[in-house]
Structure formats: C-alpha cells, structure tokens
Amino acid sequence: MKQAISLLLALALALSLGLVMGMPAVASATTWYVDAAVDESGNGTSWEEAFKTITEGINAAAPGDNVEVAAGTYVEQLIVETSLTLTGVGRPTVDFSGFTGSTNEITDAQGTHHDVAGIYVNAPDVVIEGFRFVGITHEVAGLNAAIRVYSYGYDLTVDDNIFDPCETTGNARVAITVKWADGLHFTDNVVNDYAFGVDLVDAGHHIKDVLVEGNEFNQDTFIPNSPAGRDSAHGVQLSLGDNLAVRDNKFVGPGAEPGENTPDIYGIIDFGGQPWWPHPEYSSTFEDNTIEGYYTGIGTTAQATMTGNTITDCEHGVLVYTPAAYMAGTVINFNSIFDNSLGVSNPMGEAVNARYNWWGHETGPDHDGLNLGGRGDTVSDDVCIGPWLHRPHEQFVPTAPCYAGSVVLASEATPVTVNNVTSYQGGWNSFSTPIALDSSANTVSKLLALTTGSGLFIERAQRFDPDAQEWVAIIMGNQLVGLDYTIRPGEGFFIQVRSAGSIPVLVRTDATMPPGRDLVAGWNLVGLSSLQAETVATALSGVDYSRVLSPRPPNSEAWIVPPDGADDRFMKVGEAYWVSVGQPGILSGMTTTPVADDMTWDLNQLDE
DSSP: HHHHHHHHHHHHHHHTOSSTTOOSSSSSOOOOEEOOTHHHHHSSSSSTBBBHHHHHHHHHHTTTTTEEESSSEEEEOOEOSSOOEEEEEOEEEEEEETTTTTEEEEEEEEEEEEOOEEEOSSSSSSSEOOOOEEOOOOTTTSSSEEEETTTTTOOEEESSSSEOOTTTTSSSEEEEEOOOOOOOOSSSSESSSSEEEETTTTSEEEEEEEEEEEEEEEOOOTTTTTTTSSSSEEEEOOOSEEEEEESOOOEOOOOSSOOOOOEEEEEEEEEEOOOOOOOOOEEEEEEOOOSSSSSEEEEEEOEEEESSSSSOOOOOEEEEEOHHHTTTTTTEESOEEESSSSSOOOSSSSSEEOOOBBBBBBTTBTTTTTTOOOOOOOOOOSSESSSSOOOOOOGGGOOOOOEEEEEEEEEOEEEEEEEEEEEEOOEEEEOOOOOOOOOTTBBBHHHHHHHHTTTTTEEEEEEEETTTTTEEEEEEEEOOSSSSSBTTTTTTTEEEEEEEEEEEEEBOOOOOOOEEEEEEEEEEEEEEEEEEEHHHHTTTTTTTTTEEOOOTTSSSSEEHHHHHHHHTTOOTTTTTEEEEEOOOOOEEEOOBBSTTTOOOOOTTSSHH
C-alpha cells in the first residue's frame, strides 16, 4: 500500500513539473529557412526545402520563431507583425532602391498609416540582424525609411546590419524611423550615405529606453532645401523621450561648410526639452562618440549629459538650445572638442556646464572675457569652461580632474648671431603658480616633460634666491640645470622662451591648506597664490613692504607702487612681481585644494 501511494505521489509531481513524456514544459521555437537561389519555394523547414522569399518565412512564423535568410538578393517589402528573429546568413541583400512611393496600410494603437518603407515592424520583441539593406532614394517624397517601426514594435533590436544607399542615385533618406515604440536597440550597424540614420523625431509620444551603440554613420549626403528650405542630414535624431542613450558611435558627416541656407546638418540632434514637454527629469546621454564633419556635432534642446565624446571639424562642436528649466541638468564634461569653428555655442542666456574638456590646446578655449590666452576652440558667452583639461580626455580618470589650466608664455626670443655665435634676445616672461600642484607636475623636470611636444622651447629659466639675494639658473637650453627644484605657490620665476607656448597648471586633488611663503628683508620675487587677480593691497595684506614692481615682461608697461597706491594696481594670476620688504613677513595664500567645481579660472587676464 505504501508503495502504491509513493508511486501516485511521484506521478503527481511529474505531472506538476511537466516531466511526463510527451508533455514539454515550454514549446520550442521553429526555424524557417529562406533562400532566393532555390528553383521554387518549398515548405521552409530546411535549406533544401527553403522558401524563395522572406515574406513567406515571415508569414509562416509563429511568435518566438526564427527566420534564417541565405545570401542572395531579395527585392520585396516586408511586413513584420509577429514577434520573431530575422537573421541573415552570409549577409543577404534586401534591395528597396527601386521603390517609387509604394506604401502598405499599417494599423497600430495610434490608427491606420500609409507610409513608405522597406520593412514595417508592428510587433514586439523583433530582432533583425546580419543583413545588407539598399535604401529608398531620398528623391522619393516623404520620410521613407528602410525600416519603419510602429507602436506595437517595442523592444526592437536591429544589430549588425549594413545600410547602403540606392545604387543609382548614391543616396537614401532614412535608415530607421520609430513611431511611438519604446525600447529600440540599434547596435553595431554601418549606415552609409543616408540623410537620416536613426530618426525618432516623429515619435512625439514619450519614447523611452532607446540605445544607439557601436554604429558607424558615414554621411556624405544630405537632402538639399528640405524640409523647410534647409540642407538636412542627421546621424541620430531624438525627440521627447527619456533614457535615450547614444554611445560609442562613429559619425562622419558631409562637411561643415555652410551653404546659402541655414544648414540642418547634425551628428546628433535631440529635440526634447520643448516648452510643451514639461519633463525636466527626463534626459538623454551622449557618451564616447566620435563626430566629425557636420555643421553641428551635437545639438540639444533637452537635458543632456555629454561625456567622453571627440568632436572635430564642425562649424559648431556643441550647440545648446536648452531652456532654463533644463540647463542645470545639461553637462558637457570630459570631452575632446577641437578644430571646430566654435567649440560650444550657447545662445540661451543661461550658463551651461562645459568644464573638464580638452579644447585642442593646453591653454584652454578661446574667449575674450573668460580666457584671453586660450588657443583652443572658441566658445560663446554663458559657457562655464574652467577648469579645463591639459590633455585629451581619454588620458584621465573623470573622478579625479586635476588638470586645470595653464600660464601662457607669449613673447618669443629673437636669434642674434655675432662672430658665428648665435644667442637669443628678448622672449622674457615672468611665471608663478597660483595653487599647490599635482605631484606629476610640481618640479622643474616634470614641468619640462609636460611641455614636450607643445612647441614651447625654454632658452633659460631662473629663480631668485632671497636669502643670498642672487639669481639661480634652473633651465638652460630646455634642459634642467643642477638639482631639480620644487615649484611652490607664491614664488616667482623668470623664463626666456624661443617660441611662444604655455606651462600647465595641474592642480592637486587632495586637501591642502592655503599656502604661505616666508618673505625676507630685501627683495623677494613673488607670485599670487590666489585663483583671481587681487589688488596689491589685498595680496600683500600684513606685509611690511615699501615698493612693488611689475617688470615689463610680459606686461605692456612696467609699474611701481608704494603702499599708498596699492589699491589702484592689480597683481595678475600666473605672473611674478618684485616686492621690497622691510621686516620679514609672510605672504598669505588664499587657495586650497581640491578646487571647487564652480571655480572660474582667471589665468592670464586682469580682473578689475
């Protein structure tokens, strides 16, 4: 009896777990085969019995099935309204280039549509991979696309495909357009000569969770005078959504030269953040992309984070049209933005955070008010630029931004030859550091190494020994002389350069107290230890001095002031000054490390 009960219990357990023979727990997916080379269509259950068209395979598939397509050329429009995986084996070509406006009627949650497309996707969890698509020429009217996605087409994956242009016209309009469908993953594709690569601008219904990653967009074409009298080409176009990520793509555009109209040519453009879109918590992320040759590299009207991107050869590297409500969440950090006509343009009147970027030169970006000595890309007003990176962003860890700026040495020495001996005249600059330096740049030898390759050649550099009241050479012929010397804030130097350049100011990231420097009775060569220009009275508060002298180099005029004129003269950041001291004292610094993120650098300019 006990044995019978045990057998019944075992049978019941097997039934509950679906383990009885002939009762599988999960139905297995079916693979359907398509091969254009077969003489006539079979039943699609093997390569020998393959369907001749992709449409037959799609029509035969049940949800979850696979359709494998052999190498060859297929000229047909595809309607996918079943969840399936469509895989190219041997990179088959699906050619839409002969279409001249033919449409299919597609009904989704938003209604019935008549659009021009090569593939219509209107089912969830579809995968399209391994194909070559030849697109519809952009001469065909409308936003025709190689792939068009409707509201039921959420969680679509388009991976490892090649999108080539129409072979007769050499162009195509749109690679993929998405309407109202969340969850697109467009990854590891190559898009050649499409005016629009990934197009979400028709969305308008809060599209979310889009990933565009690892693709290559080669856009040597644009739509002239379209859609509103503008030349148009967009690598990726986003609109009104959240968690929209564009990462690790390469964009090569048709060129940055403006035409007679206003170009609408962007590597990435995000149209979110409009006044009718009250969602400042929604955001887009643009990371680690390489963008070159567009009128605008990245343009945004939304709250966006841009980091790790390299943007070159554009009229505008980044164009910000973000409304005030979104601007605080817009961050442009740790990018390489260089060789553009304008690095960052912000016409909105609300400051945007563009700190910790490499601008193409260690002196930072060019701005008449913020950074007079900058030799990198120009930036517009309302762009927060400091601190900036001394080298391209790839060489630094974003969580430890110690590379902050530089001091420009602008005068060039002139060679003079007498009796076949060449010496150099002029080219003298004064130099000082305003803050404690990073350990990688706090000695003369380390600073020399950091300037290698920058074009700066130091003919000689010398410091003034206040105890001995005499000069001490530390560099001759761009080589270290004698023992290495530690650079301290508040100390001045004189440097003669053969050619103009700059010396980096690389700031420590660990905590330090404000620096202080002992002053002796007699002459002292000092520099500010403040990140902003100060009056002589403020900088030398508490010091018993009788005169302060600003030597001519690199100032336009030399000046000397007694204490009663100390409120009328400013000491500049990065330069050195003679101070005649009566009784020994201390030059008190005003800077600590780490530097606050919102610190505006004031190197090489007079802030009166």
